[in-house]
Amino acid sequence: xxxxxxxxxxxxxxxxxxxxxxxKCVHCGFCTAxxxxxxxLGDELDGPRGRIYLIKxxxxxxxxxxxxxxxxxxxxTCRNCESTCPSGVQYGQLVEIGRRVVDARVxxxxxxxxARTALKEGLxxxxxxxxxxxxxxxxPLVPAKLQGKVPAKAPASAHRWPTRTHxxxxxxxxxxxxxxxxxxxxxxxxxVLDAAGVQTLVADGAGCCGAIRSHLGxxxxxLADMRRNIDAWWPLVDGLTSDGQxxxxxxxxxxxxxxxxxxxxxxxxxxxxxDKARRISALTQDLxxxxxxxxxxxxxxxxxxxxxxxxxxxxxxxxxxxxxxxxLRGGVEGVMRELGFQIRLATNDSHLCCGSAGTYSVxxxxxxxxxxxxxxxxxxxxxxxxxxxxxxxxxQHLGSGCSTPVRHxxxxxxxxxx
Numbered sequence: 001x002x003x004x005x006x007x008x009x010x011x012x013x014x015x016x017x018x019x020x021x022x023x024k025c026v027h028c029g030f031c032t033a034x035x036x037x038x039x040x041l042g043d044e045l046d047g048p049r050g051r052i053y054l055i056k057x058x059x060x061x062x063x064x065x066x067x068x069x070x071x072x073x074x075x076x077t078c079r080n081c082e083s084t085c086p087s088g089v090q091y092g093q094l095v096e097i098g099r100r101v102v103d104a105r106v107x108x109x110x111x112x113x114x115a116r117t118a119l120k121e122g123l124x125x126x127x128x129x130x131x132x133x134x135x136x137x138x139x140p141l142v143p144a145k146l147q148g149k150v151p152a153k154a155p156a157s158a159h160r161w162p163t164r165t166h167x168x169x170x171x172x173x174x175x176x177x178x179x180x181x182x183x184x185x186x187x188x189x190x191x192v193l194d195a196a197g198v199q200t201l202v203a204d205g206a207g208c209c210g211a212i213r214s215h216l217g218x219x220x221x222x223l224a225d226m227r228r229n230i231d232a233w234w235p236l237v238d239g240l241t242s243d244g245q246x247x248x249x250x251x252x253x254x255x256x257x258x259x260x261x262x263x264x265x266x267x268x269x270x271x272x273x274x275d276k277a278r279r280i281s282a283l284t285q286d287l288x289x290x291x292x293x294x295x296x297x298x299x300x301x302x303x304x305x306x307x308x309x310x311x312x313x314x315x316x317x318x319x320x321x322x323x324x325x326x327x328l329r330g331g332v333e334g335v336m337r338e339l340g341f342q343i344r345l346a347t348n349d350s351h352l353c354c355g356s357a358g359t360y361s362v363x364x365x366x367x368x369x370x371x372x373x374x375x376x377x378x379x380x381x382x383x384x385x386x387x388x389x390x391x392x393x394x395x396q397h398l399g400s401g402c403s404t405p406v407r408h409x410x411x412x413x414x415x416x417x418x
Contacts, residue, residue: 001025001052006061013269014097015059021094022056024087025049031081031091036353036371037074045071048081048091055098064102072099074367076360077215078320078353083327092325093265096214103217112363119359120216124208124225129180149362151181151396158184162194169199170290171236171249173229173256176208178392185392188414189252189287195301195417196294200250201243205232209256210266215358223270226263230276237283249284252410254391255358258325260284286322287410288331288390295338301417302339311340311416315381316409317398318345319391320353332390332409339413343388346378356397372401388412 003022009015031048032038038047045054051071058064072095079092108116122128135150170193174186190200206229214222239245251257264278291298302311316333323329336343355361355371381387381404388409389395399406 001027001056003056003060005059008061009059009101014100018055018059018094018097021090022052022059024089025052026087028086030084030086031089034080034084034351036076036078036080036355037367039352040367040370041074043071046074048075051075051095051098052089052091055094055101058098058101058105064106066106069102069106069108072102074364076320076353076355076357076371078357079324080320080351080353083324083351099217100219115363116216116359119362120213120218120221123212123359124176128177132177132180149396149400151399154183158182158187160191161187162191162200164194164199166194166197166199168197169201169236169244169246171233171246172200172202173206173209173249173251173253173260174202175253175256175392176212178253181396182392182408184411185252185408188408188411189250191414192298192410192417193250193290193294196297198290198294201236201246203229203232203236205229209259210263211255211259211358214259214266223266226266226277227270227273229260230263230273230280233280234276237279246283248290249280250287250290251284252287252390252408253393254286254319254322254326255393257284257286258321261326286326286328286331286390288322288328288335291335292331295335298339298413298417312342312412313382313385314341314343314388314409314412315379315385316343316345317354317375317379317387317389317394318350319389319394320357322390323351332388336409336413339416341412341416346375347380349374349378352378354394354398356391356393358393361393361397368397369401372397376402386412 001022003019005015005019029049035047044050054068054071075095077092077095081091136153139150172189178185193200208225210222210225213225233249235241236243236246251260261281261284264281267273267277314336333343353371354375355368361368376398379387387398387402387404387406390409395406395408
């Protein structure tokens, strides 16, 4: 797609990056066929190709409008279009640039500004945990719509962390909301790795991966989160602590995983952090990437029933951040089948987003709920099955509309090991 940048954007980091991405686009429209919002709304401007045109027009000098902003807001950033695109258009990077450029020129209504500020500051705040505990105490008294945003209080076993040490060590990011909302995901991960002879370490200074602020338009705040995490992790990455050097940084939330894997790109122009960021990204693995090498140890712990399909019946929703953002498909299903679980995908549309998409379910509730209900209908959980996923946002969102339990797959594996 031929692009002629306006003088205001020519020679800038965002302008040059966007132009390089735009030039790969050949207008084919394959992306529209797999775009969840285009399927719901049927508007070209609510699909990837239409949004690409909008971003191109703004970068070429056309004045953006409130409508431009809304079309970009309605994008889930699921990156399904990237999996479909035959030309390798990096749409996820382009839409983030487009949002920054448009937001700098189109003022949002006051209510929207307040909501976005509350999300980016509240979800990443140390006060989020106490606030979540308070919400859990009063959960039975609030309307059903709000109950879906507040999971039930976790049992004491959710906080049981293994105490053994092992020569093999990995780092794990606890995340910003996961420890308060679903702490068992982190502790179950540590217990499963412990059973396979791997010790899980946590850096106290690490926090939000940077995705929340970045996706809500606070580009500088997102980069600051990334630098803080790199500083917290670096002594363990470089072997400067008594614990020694870690072999990987393991992510059990695919939304965080795709962000940390892109630290190298995000901080490429920062001379103080560029090299460190590239190393952090190279070390980062989704939990499903680490597990294949641990299968022999886990099978021995599970006993003779492994690989015979007797462990339990699961229906799996692969998050967009795993299958499209990280381009990882089949890993979770393969590991769980090897360990004796029956696991299946949705009967159709398993590639489509469930509508969670970080803060999207709060900012775009109508579209989000439509996508959630569509996904649950496709998953069609049967009696005796457990719905599993690999990202806390998807788990919480699907669980808010489903009577069937929705869990992280590692929790199910942890139960089997116990």
